[in-house]
Amino acid sequence: MSNLQPVRGTRDILPEEMRRHRVVVDAARAVAARYGYHEMVTPVFEFTEVFKRTLGETSDVVTKEMYTFSISDGEQVTLRPEATAGVARALISGGLSQSLPLKVFYTGPMFRHERPQKGRYRQFHQIDVELLGVAEPQADVEIIALGADILSTLGLGEHTTLELNTLGDPESRKAYRAALVDYFSDHRDRLSADSQDRLVRNPLRILDSKDKGDRALIADAPLFGEYLNQQSKDFFAKVLEGLDLLGIRYTLNDRLVRGLDYYTHTAFEFTTTALGAQGTVLAGGRYDGLVETMGGPSVPGIGWAAGVERLALLLAEAPQAPRPIAVVPVGDAAQPAAMKLTQDLRHAGFVVELGYSGNLKKRMQRANKMNARAALLLGEEELAAGSATLRDLDSGKQELVSLDSLAERLSHLS
Numbered sequence: 001m002s003n004l005q006p007v008r009g010t011r012d013i014l015p016e017e018m019r020r021h022r023v024v025v026d027a028a029r030a031v032a033a034r035y036g037y038h039e040m041v042t043p044v045f046e047f048t049e050v051f052k053r054t055l056g057e058t059s060d061v062v063t064k065e066m067y068t069f070s071i072s073d074g075e076q077v078t079l080r081p082e083a084t085a086g087v088a089r090a091l092i093s094g095g096l097s098q099s100l101p102l103k104v105f106y107t108g109p110m111f112r113h114e115r116p117q118k119g120r121y122r123q124f125h126q127i128d129v130e131l132l133g134v135a136e137p138q139a140d141v142e143i144i145a146l147g148a149d150i151l152s153t154l155g156l157g158e159h160t161t162l163e164l165n166t167l168g169d170p171e172s173r174k175a176y177r178a179a180l181v182d183y184f185s186d187h188r189d190r191l192s193a194d195s196q197d198r199l200v201r202n203p204l205r206i207l208d209s210k211d212k213g214d215r216a217l218i219a220d221a222p223l224f225g226e227y228l229n230q231q232s233k234d235f236f237a238k239v240l241e242g243l244d245l246l247g248i249r250y251t252l253n254d255r256l257v258r259g260l261d262y263y264t265h266t267a268f269e270f271t272t273t274a275l276g277a278q279g280t281v282l283a284g285g286r287y288d289g290l291v292e293t294m295g296g297p298s299v300p301g302i303g304w305a306a307g308v309e310r311l312a313l314l315l316a317e318a319p320q321a322p323r324p325i326a327v328v329p330v331g332d333a334a335q336p337a338a339m340k341l342t343q344d345l346r347h348a349g350f351v352v353e354l355g356y357s358g359n360l361k362k363r364m365q366r367a368n369k370m371n372a373r374a375a376l377l378l379g380e381e382e383l384a385a386g387s388a389t390l391r392d393l394d395s396g397k398q399e400l401v402s403l404d405s406l407a408e409r410l411s412h413l414s
């Protein structure tokens with residue numbers, strides 16, 4: 001059976017890596033809760049239209065990366081490539097716009113058909129936060145602070161840089177777009193084929209191009225800052241003020257864009273140099289036009305998404321599994337008592353492994369192999385005395401402990 005391989009771009013996450021994922025997701029969830037964000041999930045697949053409208057017909061994700069299939073005549077669905085679209089759809093279809101602001105924490109697998117490489121997969125995981133219904137720059141500050149807080153909780157504060165830009169309000173953006181079209185049209189023949197296409201459909205995305213020739217042209221392209229109106233400048237100044245107040249460091253990057261028309265004002269990315277071409281670990285921005293674009297009410301929003309695999313790769317070391325207590329029955333007669341003791345200790349909150357079979361030596365070897373902290377030996381003598389022999393597997397010392405005081409005694413093991 002040649003097909004007993006995971007599908008290209010998908011992978012098994014074995015326990016050691018899963019512990020890394022858990023550290024990332026648990027930290028993010030806990031920090032987000034302190035900021036008042038509540039967890040929700042939407043379905044893994046949605047009508048294709050949901051993503052086409054939110055991500056835009058011309059985005060890379062929509063044109064190249066979506067997994068789409070038909071569920072019935074004329075009805076196409078797509079595996080979610082990101083979380084924001086589903087949340088915005090839920091806001092509209094679930095009438096959640098009655099109870100704004102909506103503050104959401106979200107985590108789960110996402111699906112994109114792209115070329116697999118380290119830190120880039122076809123099924124991957126994101127954590128994601130969205131804040132809907134707040135137009136003030138405080139929201140931008142809060143959502144960025146939340147991202148920074150999660151990264152520093154994970155010990156990644158020093159390993160990541162916050163890059164920041166503003167795309168201004170729709171008026172500024174329109175003026176800038178026109179200037180870009182003028183500039184790139186003058187150099188059209190030097191643009192890559194992809195960017196020539198973007199020039200017609202979505203010129204701002206040219207700034208995002210990874211093509212070398214494009215990058216050379218981009219270096220001399222007009223700057224967003226020159227096209228910002230006063231309102232947009234004021235808004236951005238307030239965001240920066242807030243970040244300064246909270247001591248959050250950033251680097252301004254006037255080439256940082258989000259390609260779609262409903263993106264406004266703040267755009268940001270936390271990047272690292274430790275992951276090669278997959279350097280962006282957390283990215284987001286303000287998307288005030290999105291809900292309306294989808295056919296809902298006009299609700300401002302801002303959010304970000306971070307790649308769990310990339311963050312997990314950055315963690316210094318894999319967290320250890322907790323060390324178990326090994327219960328070791330000596331002789332068949334002790335079997336039932338061992339099973340009962342195991343269960344009682346699990347109920348008391350300990351991680352307990354019961355040796356399933358084999359002689360004493362085998363079972364002790366297994367206890368050592370699973371890195372058990374201690375073994376509890378139950379033989380005839382112990383049974384008669386209502387006790388167990390506690391062997392500390394680090395020091396090798398052993399003592400007889402009555403079953404009644406066992407939980408108390410075990411709680412003192414470090």
Ligand code: ATP
Pocket residue numbers: 082112114119120121122124125126278279280281282283284305306307308309310
């Ligand atoms: P990139 O430029 O790396 O393709 P993107 O702009 O497509 O990223 P977003 O849509 O902003 O990424 O997603 C947010 C985060 O999700 C990224 O910063 C990254 O950490 C993670 N991510 C995106 N695509 C993948 C993928 N295919 N595999 C693993 N992680 C991913």
Ligand code: MG
Pocket residue numbers: none
């Ligand atoms: Mg991508």
